[in-house]
Amino acid sequence: MVVSSLQAVAAPAPVAVPAARTVTILGSTGSVGCNTVELVARSPELYQVEALVARKNVDLLARQAKELRAKAAVVADEAHYGALKDALAGTGIEVAAGAQAVVDAATRPADWVMAAIVGAAGMEPTLAAARRGAIVAFANKEVLVCAGALMMAEVKRHGATLLPVDSEHSAIFQVFESDRVEGVSRLILTASGGPFRKKTREEMARATVKEAVAHPTWDMGAKISVDSATMMNKGLEVIEAHHLFGMPENKIDVLVHPQSVVHSLVEYVDGSVLAQLGTPDMRTPIAVALGWPHRIATPGERLDLVTAGSLEFHAPDPEKFPALRLAREAMRAGGCAACVMNAANEVAVAAFLDGRIGFLDIERIVEHAMTTVPHSRLNSLDDVREVDTVARRIATEAIKAR
Ligand SMILES: NC(=O)c1ccc[n+]([C@@H]2O[C@H](COP(=O)([O-])OP(=O)(O)OC[C@H]3O[C@@H](n4cnc5c(N)ncnc54)[C@H](OP(=O)(O)O)[C@@H]3O)[C@@H](O)[C@H]2O)c1
Numbered sequence: 001m002v003v004s005s006l007q008a009v010a011a012p013a014p015v016a017v018p019a020a021r022t023v024t025i026l027g028s029t030g031s032v033g034c035n036t037v038e039l040v041a042r043s044p045e046l047y048q049v050e051a052l053v054a055r056k057n058v059d060l061l062a063r064q065a066k067e068l069r070a071k072a073a074v075v076a077d078e079a080h081y082g083a084l085k086d087a088l089a090g091t092g093i094e095v096a097a098g099a100q101a102v103v104d105a106a107t108r109p110a111d112w113v114m115a116a117i118v119g120a121a122g123m124e125p126t127l128a129a130a131r132r133g134a135i136v137a138f139a140n141k142e143v144l145v146c147a148g149a150l151m152m153a154e155v156k157r158h159g160a161t162l163l164p165v166d167s168e169h170s171a172i173f174q175v176f177e178s179d180r181v182e183g184v185s186r187l188i189l190t191a192s193g194g195p196f197r198k199k200t201r202e203e204m205a206r207a208t209v210k211e212a213v214a215h216p217t218w219d220m221g222a223k224i225s226v227d228s229a230t231m232m233n234k235g236l237e238v239i240e241a242h243h244l245f246g247m248p249e250n251k252i253d254v255l256v257h258p259q260s261v262v263h264s265l266v267e268y269v270d271g272s273v274l275a276q277l278g279t280p281d282m283r284t285p286i287a288v289a290l291g292w293p294h295r296i297a298t299p300g301e302r303l304d305l306v307t308a309g310s311l312e313f314h315a316p317d318p319e320k321f322p323a324l325r326l327a328r329e330a331m332r333a334g335g336c337a338a339c340v341m342n343a344a345n346e347v348a349v350a351a352f353l354d355g356r357i358g359f360l361d362i363e364r365i366v367e368h369a370m371t372t373v374p375h376s377r378l379n380s381l382d383d384v385r386e387v388d389t390v391a392r393r394i395a396t397e398a399i400k401a402r
Pocket of ligand 1: 026027028029030031032033053054055056057058076102115116117118119121122139140141142165166167218219220221222223224282
């Protein structure tokens with residue numbers, strides 16, 4: 001079931017209490033993963049944990065697995081298998097490692113799967129969850145950017161349910177009349193503007209990693225924080241919104257809103273604009289997906305509009321933040337363009353975080369890959385993997401040549 005267009009119609013009738021469900025968390029040790037673990041741990045009577053998955057953070061993964069009494073804990077990086085096995089010895093928790101083990105974890109029979117791995121690495125496990133018709137709480141936006149049409153087709157084919165977790169898409173989901181899409185004239189994604197909103201290009205050229213990951217309103221993982229600083233994150237989100245809600249590129253706008261209180265808006269043909277508001281706290285959109293179709297309580301600050309003070313809105317500056325332009329060009333080009341952009345961006349952001357390139361080199365590497373990789377159609381997941389590999393190679397070569 002594709003949530004954006006069909007979900008509201010097919011949603012079961014609400015009952016007084018949320019249903020108990022089995023859950024798997026892909027990327028449990030990350031920022032979204034830890035927030036999810038916190039919410040799940042608050043209601044042990046409701047959630048039974050099938051599997052937890054990380055890349056290599058064995059200490060945290062083992063602690064989470066014990067706390068949540070998970071059936072299985074999996075690390076993608078096989079080098080950490082021994083450490084995980086030792087950490088969970090005598091607990092009865094199954095342990096596995098490697099890329100296939102991650103896919104197997106997503107295949108285990110959990111009703112609800114949080115897809116919170118970072119990057120295109122999340123594609124296979126997210127697909128595995130979708131292919132068995134699970135409810136997929138979807139944070140891992142890169143998967144839709146590199147393989148959106150194929151992913152949405154699989155979701156539909158297997159009757160899976162995709163619930164947006166990105167705060168902007170969760171906001172739209174909550175005010176989107178999915179059974180009357182013809183009444184929607186535009187989606188408006190809000191953006192904080194990131195840490196460099198008021199910086200000049202010269203200052204951005206000298207930006208350090210510490211400055212780039214210091215997001216003004218959200219506390220997130222390193223990759224998405226850098227994406228927010230370049231505003232590539234908003235570009236990825238425009239593409240994500242296109243796939244989730246079936247809206248064309250020219251009906252998805254971006255509005256800079258530094259306070260991150262209005263999480264996004266939907267404009268209808270009659271002039272009504274519906275928005276969802278809240279404090280910038282990822283536990284809210286995660287709870288929307290975890291409790292769906294019910295509402296569940298979250299800890300954390302409530303929104304107080306009096307203390308929030310004035311809310312500002314500005315048009316984005318595409319000259320200062322070319323990533324937004326690149327994402328729109330990728331959407332208009334279609335085919336492999338968004339996949340190339342995403343892969344090159346992942347490689348460039350990793351190089352920036354390692355101190356191998358400067359901040360503004362990220363956009364140059366991405367544009368270089370987009371103009372170098374030949375245009376092609378993505379007819380299968382093999383095509384996606386091939387284009388992703390080529391784009392990563394071209395981006396890596398460009399980084400070495402700098
Ligand atoms: N953070 C936010 O507030 C936020 C908001 C909206 C959307 N998102 C999206 O949600 C996703 C996760 O973001 P994040 O900020 O939570 O990232 P993060 O803090 O970097 O966490 C990433 C998680 O994925 C795991 N991981 C990385 N590579 C993996 C692999 N190959 N196989 C299995 N697990 C792997 C990591 O394990 P280790 O810890 O062991 O490395 C970690 O658990 C991203 O797509 C992001 O764009 C995040």
